[in-house]
Amino acid sequence: MFDPVTFGQNIYLLIGLLVFLAIVIFVIIVAWTGINIGVWRAQKKNAEQQDLRRKFLPDGRPLPPTGRGVCTACCRACEKVYHLPTGERLCPMCFERLESKACAENESS
DSSP: OOOHHHHHHHHHHHHHHHHHHHHHHHHHHHHHHHHHHHHHHHHHHHHHHHHHHHHBOTTSOBOOOEEEEEOTTTOOEEEEEEEOTTSOEEOHHHHHHHHHHHHHHHHHO
16 A cells, blocks of 8 residues: 555655765765866976976076087087087086086185
8 A cells, every 4th residue: 555654754765865965976076176186286386396497407597498409519419409608509418517517616716
């Protein structure tokens, strides 16, 4: 037989279950979005720091522009050659030697 009280309780339980599932799904979506935003911000900050390291020397001076070419000091072809304002083109190894020599001269004076 049909019992209206039991039917009402079952409907009430099913509606409550649907509301609970909707809330759980909403919380999962909010948590997932929050995690993605946190990861995105961390990746953005890391990329900005790498970009600064790539464009500036440790003492804060900007690095000269780069391009492909031949180093005037060691005569090797390189993917990355620094184009100095003097017209010289130095590979990263020769540029490091030049910078370390300039740092040593600055420290001694």
